[in-house]
Amino acid sequence: MVEEITSMEEDFAKWYTDIVKKAELLDYSSVKGCMVIKPYGYAVWENIKSLLDSRFKATGHENVYMPMFIPESLLQKEKDHVEGFAPEVAWVTHGGSEPLSERLCVRPTSETLFCEHYANVIQSYRDLPKLYNQWCSVVRWEKTTRPFLRSREFLWQEGHTAHACAQEAIAETEKMLDVYADFCEDVLCMPVIKGKKTESDKFAGAVATYAIEAMMHDGKALQAGTSHYFGDGFARAFDIKFSDKNNELKYVHQTSWGVTTRLIGAIIMSHGDDNGLVLPPDVAPVQIVIIPVAAHKEGVAEKAAELKARLESRFRVKLDVSDNSPGWKFAEYEMKGVPIRLEIGPRDIADSRCVLVRRDTGEKSFVPLDRLEAEAERLLGELAESIYEKALANLKNRTYSCASVDEIIKTLCEKGDGFIKAMWCGDEACEDEVKEKTGVSSRCIPFEQEDLCDKCVCCGKPAKHMLYWGKAY
Amino acid sequence: MVEEITSMEEDFAKWYTDIVKKAELLDYSSVKGCMVIKPYGYAVWENIKSLLDSRFKATGHENVYMPMFIPESLLQKEKDHVEGFAPEVAWVTHGGSEPLSERLCVRPTSETLFCEHYANVIQSYRDLPKLYNQWCSVVRWEKTTRPFLRSREFLWQEGHTAHACAQEAIAETEKMLDVYADFCEDVLCMPVIKGKKTESDKFAGAVATYAIEAMMHDGKALQAGTSHYFGDGFARAFDIKFSDKNNELKYVHQTSWGVTTRLIGAIIMSHGDDNGLVLPPDVAPVQIVIIPVAAHKEGVAEKAAELKARLESRFRVKLDVSDNSPGWKFAEYEMKGVPIRLEIGPRDIADSRCVLVRRDTGEKSFVPLDRLEAEAERLLGELAESIYEKALANLKNRTYSCASVDEIIKTLCEKGDGFIKAMWCGDEACEDEVKEKTGVSSRCIPFEQEDLCDKCVCCGKPAKHMLYWGKAY
Numbered sequence: 001m002v003e004e005i006t007s008m009e010e011d012f013a014k015w016y017t018d019i020v021k022k023a024e025l026l027d028y029s030s031v032k033g034c035m036v037i038k039p040y041g042y043a044v045w046e047n048i049k050s051l052l053d054s055r056f057k058a059t060g061h062e063n064v065y066m067p068m069f070i071p072e073s074l075l076q077k078e079k080d081h082v083e084g085f086a087p088e089v090a091w092v093t094h095g096g097s098e099p100l101s102e103r104l105c106v107r108p109t110s111e112t113l114f115c116e117h118y119a120n121v122i123q124s125y126r127d128l129p130k131l132y133n134q135w136c137s138v139v140r141w142e143k144t145t146r147p148f149l150r151s152r153e154f155l156w157q158e159g160h161t162a163h164a165c166a167q168e169a170i171a172e173t174e175k176m177l178d179v180y181a182d183f184c185e186d187v188l189c190m191p192v193i194k195g196k197k198t199e200s201d202k203f204a205g206a207v208a209t210y211a212i213e214a215m216m217h218d219g220k221a222l223q224a225g226t227s228h229y230f231g232d233g234f235a236r237a238f239d240i241k242f243s244d245k246n247n248e249l250k251y252v253h254q255t256s257w258g259v260t261t262r263l264i265g266a267i268i269m270s271h272g273d274d275n276g277l278v279l280p281p282d283v284a285p286v287q288i289v290i291i292p293v294a295a296h297k298e299g300v301a302e303k304a305a306e307l308k309a310r311l312e313s314r315f316r317v318k319l320d321v322s323d324n325s326p327g328w329k330f331a332e333y334e335m336k337g338v339p340i341r342l343e344i345g346p347r348d349i350a351d352s353r354c355v356l357v358r359r360d361t362g363e364k365s366f367v368p369l370d371r372l373e374a375e376a377e378r379l380l381g382e383l384a385e386s387i388y389e390k391a392l393a394n395l396k397n398r399t400y401s402c403a404s405v406d407e408i409i410k411t412l413c414e415k416g417d418g419f420i421k422a423m424w425c426g427d428e429a430c431e432d433e434v435k436e437k438t439g440v441s442s443r444c445i446p447f448e449q450e451d452l453c454d455k456c457v458c459c460g461k462p463a464k465h466m467l468y469w470g471k472a473y
Numbered sequence: 474m475v476e477e478i479t480s481m482e483e484d485f486a487k488w489y490t491d492i493v494k495k496a497e498l499l500d501y502s503s504v505k506g507c508m509v510i511k512p513y514g515y516a517v518w519e520n521i522k523s524l525l526d527s528r529f530k531a532t533g534h535e536n537v538y539m540p541m542f543i544p545e546s547l548l549q550k551e552k553d554h555v556e557g558f559a560p561e562v563a564w565v566t567h568g569g570s571e572p573l574s575e576r577l578c579v580r581p582t583s584e585t586l587f588c589e590h591y592a593n594v595i596q597s598y599r600d601l602p603k604l605y606n607q608w609c610s611v612v613r614w615e616k617t618t619r620p621f622l623r624s625r626e627f628l629w630q631e632g633h634t635a636h637a638c639a640q641e642a643i644a645e646t647e648k649m650l651d652v653y654a655d656f657c658e659d660v661l662c663m664p665v666i667k668g669k670k671t672e673s674d675k676f677a678g679a680v681a682t683y684a685i686e687a688m689m690h691d692g693k694a695l696q697a698g699t700s701h702y703f704g705d706g707f708a709r710a711f712d713i714k715f716s717d718k719n720n721e722l723k724y725v726h727q728t729s730w731g732v733t734t735r736l737i738g739a740i741i742m743s744h745g746d747d748n749g750l751v752l753p754p755d756v757a758p759v760q761i762v763i764i765p766v767a768a769h770k771e772g773v774a775e776k777a778a779e780l781k782a783r784l785e786s787r788f789r790v791k792l793d794v795s796d797n798s799p800g801w802k803f804a805e806y807e808m809k810g811v812p813i814r815l816e817i818g819p820r821d822i823a824d825s826r827c828v829l830v831r832r833d834t835g836e837k838s839f840v841p842l843d844r845l846e847a848e849a850e851r852l853l854g855e856l857a858e859s860i861y862e863k864a865l866a867n868l869k870n871r872t873y874s875c876a877s878v879d880e881i882i883k884t885l886c887e888k889g890d891g892f893i894k895a896m897w898c899g900d901e902a903c904e905d906e907v908k909e910k911t912g913v914s915s916r917c918i919p920f921e922q923e924d925l926c927d928k929c930v931c932c933g934k935p936a937k938h939m940l941y942w943g944k945a946y
Contacts, residue, residue, distance in 0.1 A: 027590060027593065027594070029539070029540050029586065029589065029590070030544055030547060030589060031540045031542045031543070031544060031577065034540035034541075034542060035538075035540070036537065036538070036539055036540070036586075036590050037537060037538040038537055039535035039536065039537055039605070042535075042536050042537050042538055043535075043536070045538075046536065062512035062515075062516075063512065063515050063516070063519065064509065064510060064511055064512055064515050065508075065509070065510040065515055065518075065610075065628060066502070066509055067502050067504045067507035067508070067509070067626055068507075068541075068579075068610055068612070068626055069504045069507060069563075069626070070504070071503055071504060074503060086569075087569045087570065088568075088569050089568075089569065090542075090565045090567070090568050090577075091565060091566060091567040091568075092563045092564060092565050092566075092579065093564060093565075093566045093567065094563070094564040094566065095561075095562075095563050095564075095614035095625075096559075096560045096561050096562065096614045097560065104504065104563075106541075106565065106579070113502065113509075116502065116503060117500060117502070117509050120500065121500070132512070136610070137538075137541055137609070139541070141568035141569045152568075153540055153541055153542070155538060
């Protein structure tokens with residue numbers, strides 16, 4: 001298991017799949033494009049889930065569960081939505097040996113189901129807002145798949161909310177984008193760009209789609225979360241009306257927002273290195289691994305067990321007492337991205353100290369046992385800060401301003417992949433032309449606009465927005 | 474919403490569905506047999522899930538996630554298993570507009586997927602035991618459905634374990650049945666009978682199926698959880714072998730075990746009354762609801778908010794400051810089964826006290842505010858004990874010993890539904906005959922055997938076991 005992995009430089013894609021396999025995050029199954037999430041990978045997801053869920057609850061959201069099937073007629077109710085999703089859904093046609101009277105698709109997303117439910121339960125302004133969220137799996141019949149990043153089935157959460165007015169729904173869309181951005185930065189130590197998707201790139205059925213975009217080690221962008229404002233489009237299609245305070249019937253305004261198990265892919269490609277995974281402490285299934293050195297010597301095993309008992313009230317701790325050599329164990333937990341390794345041997349015990357080793361830097365420190373908890377806490381905090389800073393530096397170093405299509409081509413050729421900042425007239429034709437000529441597509445119109453120049457990078461006409469462009473996962 | 478519900482006596486089935494709807498646990502969807510679990514119902518499930526999950530983790534189990542689809546050829550690998558499940562699975566035949574080269578069923582249970590994975594990851598005795606669990610939804614194409622009790626899609630957990638020998642696997646099967654039984658008794662306040670299913674009633678592919686059976690208000694039995702021992706049957710079908718310490722190749726021995734959202738149905742029918750739901754405190758989304766009385770009077774709203782702030786560090790608390798009348802609120806939270814209602818009004822404030830009302834008995838007590846936490850804690854404990862005792866009395870009162878088929882018929886006719894204890898020769902023909910003549914089927918061979926007499930209730934030949942019989946949900 002602790003064979004060497006392909007280096008990032010040599011073959012980034014292979015480095016990625018090596019980590020996925022060798023850190024025991026995921027396994028393939030005989031169902032093409034569907035994954036087995038192994039205990040270690042699932043534990044990362046459980047931590048992501050629990051920390052996000054408490055943020056959703058703190059912002060007033062409630063969890064529900066909707067059916068996994070959508071009748072074909074229900075999917076068809078909103079025109080843009082069905083056009084976007086029908087080509088990539090899995091269809092159930094038989095129950096047992098009987099053909100169904102109507103095909104059911106396995107949910108690719110659940111707007112239609114939430115809308116149907118909202119039409120039933122919303123009558124008055126007193127019923128608003130509805131702030132629902134669901135944790136579940138969804139299915140999209142992708143042609144090409146990659147572990148965590150693009151699979152036919154994936155785990156996610158989908159928030160679906162209904163509001164009395166546009167203003168409140170827009171505020172919700174923005175609030176949840178902020179929740180995602182803060183989560184990525186504070187918990188996953190991954191800086192993101194917040195922005196709006198262009199018209200051509202928005203969710204099927206949305207008035208506006210907002211996204212957070214992160215920068216991976218290899219210069220490719222990764223969309224880490226999206227938040228959509230629907231206006232009253234779905235409400236009109238599904239007839240979701242409420243009587244307001246003046247007893248007038250009005251359509252609700254809606255939003256939806258989601259993040260998926262691809263966040264695990266983002267963690268790998270933001271923080272990993274040639275020794276394997278590097279996990280942000282808050283989502284690491286094991287924060288400190290204790291490895292006894294010369295464990296056969298008197299008192300070592302006992303001391304290691306004592307330290308475990310001490311630490312586990314504050315940290316997620318594992319003590320490895322297996323027969324493998326310390327060196328083998330060091331490599332194994334490096335591969336698995338455990339933030340801190342604690343080594344304890346006879347000499348350490350004699351000196352009332354232990355060794356703490358940071359996963360990201362490999363830095364060793366001798367720590368007096370009476371200061372162990374405080375030092376471990378400090379190191380975890382420093383590691384989180386360091387990997388964030390490193391990821392931020394990567395994002396900054398790989399962001400280039402360009403004033404022409406030729407400059408984009410030249411930059412990509414000389415510097416490699418990254419974010420290209422460039423001005424844009426707002427015309428879809430220019431967006432397409434840039435993509436065709438350079439290979440990078442629009443990522444988002446960032447909230448933090450810069451006035452690079454006043455002309456569109458493509459047609460030279462007056463620019464409306466600065467856009468981020470890039471190749472994306 | 475707080476209209477009256479049908480009384481239990483009048484129409485038990487309607488009483489049940491009234492509670493499901495009016496306590497806002499569940500809503501129907503346009504997908505026949507699939508349910509929308511509403512926030513209040515889902516919060517009950519989240520509590521069940523979190524308390525069970527920690528018991529699984531404490532017994533060494535790890536969570537994973539397997540694909541939701543099973544290729545037809547994989548489902549067919551174990552003969553008994555496919556025979557049991559194929560008639561009731563939903564088949565996916567198309568991905569987008571393309572027909573699939575092989576049909577996929579939506580998992581009705583995941584033995585086949587776990588087996589395929591275990592065949593990949595188990596090589597040596599060092600890889601054993603594998604103690605995996607999964608929380609997910611499964612689909613079984615039932616003809617008739619009832620909210621929570623029998624639906625085409627339901628939420629559950631499924632444990633799947635692999636062991637080096639039969640003895641260890643059997644011990645696991647028994648251990649997990651105990652975990653379920655203890656959970657039902659300690660957390661859901663619901664006594665259960667532990668036993669073994671007869672041959673005709675065991676899980677498709679199992680060597681032995683164990684179950685816990687509970688008694689509902691109406692005298693019907695409810696199977697609340699099952700735990701299966703597979704021997705090496707699946708291991709042979711899926712070729713799951715490991716090399717033991719002597720380097721000999723052996724098949725693993727396996728188990729699986731599960732409980733579902735039907736536990737919510739069991740809670741309703743174990744503890745509910747004609748005023749609605751009664752929730753066991755440990756799974757109640759709201760343990761204490763605070764209702765200000767004469768809330769417009771000076772200081773009442775503030776005091777209510779202060780009590781909420783005080784209580785919520787120890788309890789799940791809701792303060793209802795809506796415009797509805799106190800009487801309306803009382804009825805609403807009775808319907809929702811909130812264990813304790815706290816009333817606070819001007820006179821209470823003047824006397825530094827409040828009123829606590831128990832949901833199960835309606836008993837009121839005046840509680841000095843300086844003893845509030847301790848009294849609330851005590852009342853919650855007493856309520857849990859009382860509803861357990863009440864359910865236990867129901868189980869005992871509705872359990873009858875019978876020595877002949879005629880006596881079974883007479884007992885059911887005179888006393889109504891319940892558990893019938895009777896001796897059995899072990900012959901399937903007798904099991905079938907009793908069912909046909911009396912309408913009750915075998916529930917389980919209880920671990921606690923009694924020697925009622927030495928003859929089979931049906932054929933009069935020597936008896937092998939005492940069996941529990943009953944009508945079941």
